[in-house]
Amino acid sequence: MLCNIQVTVNGRSYASAVEPRLLLVHYLRDVLGLTGTHIGCDTSQCGACTVLLNGKAVKSCTVFAVQADGGIILTVEGLAKDGKLHPVQEGFWEEHGLQCGFCTPGMIMASYALLQRNPNPTEAEIRHALEGNLCRCTGYQNIVRAVQWASRQMAETQPTPAPRRRAGRRSR
Amino acid sequence: MVCAPFTYHRPSSLRQAIALLQRLGEEAKVLAGGQSLIPVMKMRLAQPQHLIDLGGIQGLSYIREARGAVRIGALTTHAEVEASDLLKRRLPVLAETASLIGDMQVRNRGTIGGSVAHADPAADYPATLLALDARFKVVGPEGTRTVPASQFFPGPFTAALKPGEVVTEVQVPLPPQGSGASYQKFANKASRFAVVGVCAFISLNARGTIRSARLGVTGAADHPFRATAAEEALQGARPEERVFQRASRLVTQGVECVADVHGSAEYRAWLCQVLARRALETALARARGG
Ligand SMILES: Cc1cc2nc3c(=O)[nH]c(=O)nc-3n(C[C@H](O)[C@H](O)[C@H](O)COP(=O)(O)OP(=O)(O)OC[C@H]3O[C@@H](n4cnc5c(N)ncnc54)[C@H](O)[C@@H]3O)c2cc1C
Ligand code: FES
Numbered sequence: 085m086l087c088n089i090q091v092t093v094n095g096r097s098y099a100s101a102v103e104p105r106l107l108l109v110h111y112l113r114d115v116l117g118l119t120g121t122h123i124g125c126d127t128s129q130c131g132a133c134t135v136l137l138n139g140k141a142v143k144s145c146t147v148f149a150v151q152a153d154g155g156i157i158l159t160v161e162g163l164a165k166d167g168k169l170h171p172v173q174e175g176f177w178e179e180h181g182l183q184c185g186f187c188t189p190g191m192i193m194a195s196y197a198l199l200q201r202n203p204n205p206t207e208a209e210i211r212h213a214l215e216g217n218l219c220r221c222t223g224y225q226n227i228v229r230a231v232q233w234a235s236r237q238m239a240e241t242q243p244t245p246a247p248r249r250r251a252g253r254r255s256r
Numbered sequence: 257m258v259c260a261p262f263t264y265h266r267p268s269s270l271r272q273a274i275a276l277l278q279r280l281g282e283e284a285k286v287l288a289g290g291q292s293l294i295p296v297m298k299m300r301l302a303q304p305q306h307l308i309d310l311g312g313i314q315g316l317s318y319i320r321e322a323r324g325a326v327r328i329g330a331l332t333t334h335a336e337v338e339a340s341d342l343l344k345r346r347l348p349v350l351a352e353t354a355s356l357i358g359d360m361q362v363r364n365r366g367t368i369g370g371s372v373a374h375a376d377p378a379a380d381y382p383a384t385l386l387a388l389d390a391r392f393k394v395v396g397p398e399g400t401r402t403v404p405a406s407q408f409f410p411g412p413f414t415a416a417l418k419p420g421e422v423v424t425e426v427q428v429p430l431p432p433q434g435s436g437a438s439y440q441k442f443a444n445k446a447s448r449f450a451v452v453g454v455c456a457f458i459s460l461n462a463r464g465t466i467r468s469a470r471l472g473v474t475g476a477a478d479h480p481f482r483a484t485a486a487e488e489a490l491q492g493a494r495p496e497e498r499v500f501q502r503a504s505r506l507v508t509q510g511v512e513c514v515a516d517v518h519g520s521a522e523y524r525a526w527l528c529q530v531l532a533r534r535a536l537e538t539a540l541a542r543a544r545g546g
C-alpha cells in the first residue's frame with residue numbers, strides 16, 4: 085500500500101506516493117536524487133545522513149518518509165545561496181574540517197543546527213552537539229575549528245544583538 | 257537496510273490508536289520517536305505488520321506542574337526534557353539525564369514514553385525515574401491505570417504493559433525542601449548507552465539526617481532496579497562518608513550483574529559502587545543547597 089506525502093525540501097515542494105517502509109534518507113537520495121545526504125551505517129550511529137526536519141537535526145535513516153509528511157526539510161544541497169557557500173561550509177573548507185568528506189554533509193548539517201540555536205557555542209558544546217556524528221579521518225579537531233570559524237563568521241555578517249545576548253546558552 | 261513491509265496507520269486520537277491496537281493485536285506496534293523501533297526494524301529483528309504512529313495525536317507532548325507533580329506527556333522528546341526551564345528549576349536531574357541520552361539527533365526524535373515502554377536494560381531514564389519514584393499513566397482498552405516505576409520494568413525490554421496499552425504520561429512527584437538528586441553515567445563510547453548508570457535521590461530532614469534515599473540503577477543487570485539494601489542503610493543515617501561507602505557497597509546486593517563485550521559482571525558491580533558514591537555525594541551537596 086502506498087501513502088501520499090507532501091514535503092518541502094530546500095524550499096521546493098514535492099508530492100510523492102511512497103511505501104511506508106521507505107526511509108527518509110532513501111526518499112531524498114533515490115526518489116528526489118539529492119545524494120548529498122550520505123548513508124554511513126546500518127545502526128543509526130554515524131550521523132552521515134543528518135538533515136534538518138522542521139528545524140531539528142535528525143538522522144534521516146531513522147525516520148520513515150511517511151513520518152515527514154507535511155514537513156520542511158533542509159539538506160546540505162539547500163545551504164548555499166546564489167552560488168555562495170554557507171559560512172558552515174566555508175568553515176570546513178578554511179579549517180580543513182574534512183579529509184575523505186564522507187561524514188561532511190552530516191557534520192555540516194549537525195553544526196548548522198547547533199549554530200541556529202546557539203550561535204556562539206563553547207568547544208564543549210560543539211563536541212556535545214556532534215556526538216552523533218562519526219568521522220574516521222580527521223580526529224575531530226579541525227571539525228571543531230570549522231564550527232568555531234563559522235560561528236565567528238556568522239557573527240560578523242549578521243551583527244544583530246540577539247545572538248550575542250543568547251551566547252553560551254544551551255537551550256533553544 | 258530495508259525494513260520488512262508494513263501497513264502504516266496515523267490515528268488522530270488516542271482512542272483510535274487503542275482501538276487499532278486492540279483490533280490488530282500482536283501484529284501491530286506503536287511508533288513514537290522511532291529511535292529504538294526503526295533500528296531494530298532495519299535489522300529485521302522486529303517485523304510488525306502494522307505500525308500505529310502516535311505522531312498524529314495532539315496533546316501528548318507537554319511538561320507541566322500540577323497537583324504536586326511534574327507531568328510529562330509521552331511524546332515529549334528527550335531534547336524538550338533537556339531544554340525545559342520548568343525541569344531545570346524543579347527537577348534538574350531529569351533534564352540532565354535527558355541531555356546524556358544518545359546524541360542530539362536521537363534526542364530530537366526519541367520520546368520519554370518510547371524510552372520507558374521500550375525498557376532497554378541500559379536506558380537512562382529508568383534509573384532516574386526509579387530514584388524519583390515516578391509513576392506512569394497507561395491507557396488501554398480497559399481504561400486508565402497508573403503504575404509505579406518500581407513495578408514497571410520487570411525484565412529486559414519488557415515494560416509492565418498489557419496488550420493494547422499505551423503510556424500517555426510520566427508523573428514525577430515534586431521532592432520536598434532539602435532534597436537533591438544526581439545521575440552518574442558511564443557511557444559506552446560508541447553507542448553512548450550506559451554501561452552502568454546510577455541515580456541517587458536524597459531527602460534530608462531538619463536535623464540534617466537522611467529522611468529518605470532512593471537509588472535507581474541501569475545497565476548493571478538485565479533490567480533497571482532500585483538498590484533497596486543500600487537505601488535501607490541510608491535511611492535515618494547521618495550523611496557521612498562512612499555511610500555512603502557502606503551503602504555503595506550494598507548497591508549490587510542480591511543482584512546478578514550482566515557480562516558482555518562492554519564489561520564483565522565484576523566490572524559492572526565495581527562501576528555501580530563508584531557511580532553510586534559520586535551520585536550520593538552530588539545529591540547531598542544539592543540537598544544542602546550547594
Ligand atoms: C544511536 C542511538 C543511541 C542511543 N543512545 C541511548 C542512550 O544513551 N540512552 C538511552 O536511554 N537511549 C538511547 N537510545 C534510545 C532512544 O532513547 C530512544 O528514543 C528510546 O529508547 C525509544 O523512544 P522512541 O520514542 O524513539 O520510541 P520508538 O522507537 O518509537 O518505540 C520503542 C518501543 O516502544 C513502544 N512505544 C513507543 N511509545 C510508546 C508508548 N507511548 N506507549 C507504549 N509503547 C510505546 C514501541 O512500540 C516500540 O516497541 C539511543 C538510540 C540510538 C538510535
Ligand atoms: S546512516 Fe548512519 S546514522 Fe544514518
Ligand code: FES
Nearest residue numbers: 183185219220221
Ligand atoms: S572526513 Fe572522512 S569520515 Fe570524516
